Amino acid sequence: MLDGKPLQDYQQRSLREIMGFVPQKPFLFLDTVASNISFGRPYSQEEVREAAKKAHALDFIEQLPNGFDTMLTDAGSNLSGGQQQRLAIARALIKKAPILILDEATSSLDAISERHIKEALHELHGHITQIVIAHRLSTVEDADKIIFLERGQVVDMGSREELLRRCSPFRTLWEASQKSLKGTLQHA
Helix, strand or coil: CCCCEHHHCCCHHHHHEEEEEEECCCCCCCCEHHHHHHHCCCCCCCHHHHHHHHEEEEEEEHCCCCCHHHHHHHHCCCCCCCHHHHHHHHHHCCCCEEEEECCCCCCCCHHHHHHHHHHHHHHEEEEEEEEEEECCCHHCCCCCHHHEEECEEEEEEECCCHHHHHHHHHHHHHHHHHHHHHHHHCCC
């Protein structure tokens, strides 16, 4: 269901128009930063800049040799993984789609890059619907609703607090992730 209407009642094209998508490994073109954000559509420089700002990408873009006119090398290899993801988020945000889907968008990122992406998502909270698919619990800890799956089956759903209280598999996973985090911080 989408807005109380079965998905089958929508045309595929109309569904694509209302969704922004950020995959685990974004595809970046051998083109400028601005062109990668605008994705071949006629967005203004201000719209590209605003999307980059919302994705927490503006600071690093402005430090590139030619800013938004910097050419990306093959698959964006001249950028870090976190920078690539933030460009992909900017590309999704420029559409101003009411639904943003992130599929393991932080799974291969360092803690600093993940924090930038979480900040961007936090600022969008309440403005768009975010569907975040993640194994890393820190990525979804602030979600309004978490759907906890095991072997493709829904085990439980609710806020982090609700799941910690009533879903023992979630609680076990959460406690393990917190111990891992504390161990990492102690060795840093």
